[in-house]
Amino acid sequence: MTIKPNERGLCELYANDPERADYVVFGRRTKADRRGFLHRAGLVSMSAIVGAAIPFHANMPGGLIPAALADSLKNFRLPGKDGLIVLNDRPINAETPAHLLNDDITPTARHFVRNNGIPPETASEHIGEWMLTIDGEVHRPLTLSLNDLKTNFETVELALQLECGGNGRAAFNPPARGNQWTVGAIGNAKWTGVRYRDLLQAAGVKQNAIYTAHYSMDKHLSGDPEKLPISRGVPIAKAMEAHSLIAFEMNGEPIPSLHGSPARIICPGWPASTGQKWLRRIELRNVVHDGAKMTGKSYRVPKYNVAPGAKVPKEDFAIIESMPVKSLITSHATGTNLKQPRIHLAGHAWAGDRRVRSVDVSGDFGATWQATDLDPPPNPYSWQRWRMDFQFPAVGYYELWARATDDRGVSQPFAINWNPKGYLNNSMHRIGVTVT
Ligand SMILES: Nc1nc2c(c(=O)[nH]1)N[C@H]1C(S)=C(S)[C@@H](COP(=O)(O)O)O[C@H]1N2
Numbered sequence: 001m002t003i004k005p006n007e008r009g010l011c012e013l014y015a016n017d018p019e020r021a022d023y024v025v026f027g028r029r030t031k032a033d034r035r036g037f038l039h040r041a042g043l044v045s046m047s048a049i050v051g052a053a054i055p056f057h058a059n060m061p062g063g064l065i066p067a068a069l070a071d072s073l074k075n076f077r078l079p080g081k082d083g084l085i086v087l088n089d090r091p092i093n094a095e096t097p098a099h100l101l102n103d104d105i106t107p108t109a110r111h112f113v114r115n116n117g118i119p120p121e122t123a124s125e126h127i128g129e130w131m132l133t134i135d136g137e138v139h140r141p142l143t144l145s146l147n148d149l150k151t152n153f154e155t156v157e158l159a160l161q162l163e164c165g166g167n168g169r170a171a172f173n174p175p176a177r178g179n180q181w182t183v184g185a186i187g188n189a190k191w192t193g194v195r196y197r198d199l200l201q202a203a204g205v206k207q208n209a210i211y212t213a214h215y216s217m218d219k220h221l222s223g224d225p226e227k228l229p230i231s232r233g234v235p236i237a238k239a240m241e242a243h244s245l246i247a248f249e250m251n252g253e254p255i256p257s258l259h260g261s262p263a264r265i266i267c268p269g270w271p272a273s274t275g276q277k278w279l280r281r282i283e284l285r286n287v288v289h290d291g292a293k294m295t296g297k298s299y300r301v302p303k304y305n306v307a308p309g310a311k312v313p314k315e316d317f318a319i320i321e322s323m324p325v326k327s328l329i330t331s332h333a334t335g336t337n338l339k340q341p342r343i344h345l346a347g348h349a350w351a352g353d354r355r356v357r358s359v360d361v362s363g364d365f366g367a368t369w370q371a372t373d374l375d376p377p378p379n380p381y382s383w384q385r386w387r388m389d390f391q392f393p394a395v396g397y398y399e400l401w402a403r404a405t406d407d408r409g410v411s412q413p414f415a416i417n418w419n420p421k422g423y424l425n426n427s428m429h430r431i432g433v434t435v436t
């Protein structure tokens with residue numbers, strides 16, 4: 001038996017249904033026959049997950065869950081990534097523990113990954129053939145090579161926050177289906193590319209255009225060529241915003257395959273799903289785009305607050321635009337044992353389309369708050385560093401809570417704002433530390 005195209009990822013299978021995972025990997029014929037053998041497709045998948053070839057694979061008995069998989073998903077390794085927690089391997093989804101996000105510019109090795117489908121083969125030899133089409137409600141449809149992008153338009157380099165709309169979903173109760181992101185589906189890499197609006201202006205936006213539609217080269221998990229894994233878009237005004245990019249470099253290198261080579265969109269401050277990776281076509285439309293993951297309840301929340309577990313009619317959902325104000329403590333990890341009562345505490349804060357006005361920290365479960373020093377962003381839509389010296393009054397266990405406030409005065413809440421699909425959880429980040 002080979003792995004069906006729509007089979008769940010092996011990580012998820014091993015976590016939830018080890019019997020079935022074993023069947024998929026070892027292909028044993030009956031449940032009674034425990035001694036299967038690792039067939040080719042199984043071997044390829046298993047090697048990919050454990051992160052290396054398995055020299056003695058021929059000796060592996062069926063029913064043996066490799067220790068690296070049996071222990072927990074945290075042992076899965078993604079090539080090119082450092083310390084990420086893999087939530088799923090099909091499609092690949094991995095988040096970054098908060099304490100590994102301490103850099104002002106997130107290194108590529110620590111930037112989360114979220115795929116909805118099967119990434120295309122974008123080996124360097126194909127990049128010369130890559131073309132981007134801009135069509136639909138435009139006066140002059142364009143077809144541009146990577147070289148055209150680089151030479152015919154001004155190149156800009158910006159630090160941009162990219163956060164998955166579902167970041168924080170793991171805290172929802174009742175739980176929401178989907179990747180159980182904790183806090184690490186956020187990154188702030190340096191992106192180089194051209195302004196989305198420069199391309200649209202070159203094509204000439206027609207009066208009746210209201211929305212963009214993004215199309216890419218990745219395939220639907222089912223393998224069905226008629227289906228797209230994701231095709232999102234934004235209102236024309238967001239595409240025309242000076243910090244929305246068609247990027248071709250991440251942290252000074254060509255965008256790696258996992259992050260959408262050779263070019264992708266970044267609409268910073270909005271759910272990162274608006275940032276189509278492996279971009280091939282932008283269509284301007286005279287209606288709100290209705291592509292994959294635009295409709296139904298995808299990337300939408302109820303227009304009003306609802307009680308946890310509430311059933312909300314489809315027509316009461318609205319498309320998520322700006323992400324809410326949020327912050328992380330990144331200088332120390334939960335579980336850290338501190339040997340001195342005074343520490344330098346730091347992290348980042350961001351607020352979708354807005355700027356962060358202040359970040360406050362509490363060490364007494366929210367009874368009192370202390371202001372932190374907050375840096376301005378190096379450019380709009382970058383996250384902002386906050387820092388402070390924090391003094392613990394005595395030895396013991398403490399929780400440190402961080403709460404950011406945006407430039408309208410809106411702060412992060414204590415409790416999550418429940419919604420059916422588990423989006424936009426911006427409740428305060430907490431870490432637990434001991435002082436001895
Ligand atoms: N083509 C394509 N673009 C995509 C996706 C995808 O599955 N396919 N996932 C989107 C989602 S939901 C997120 S959160 C971001 C993640 O970007 P990253 O993997 O570079 O962190 O890419 C977005 N762009």
Ligand SMILES: [Mo]
Pocket residue numbers: 114163164165166271272273
């Ligand atoms: Mo996402």
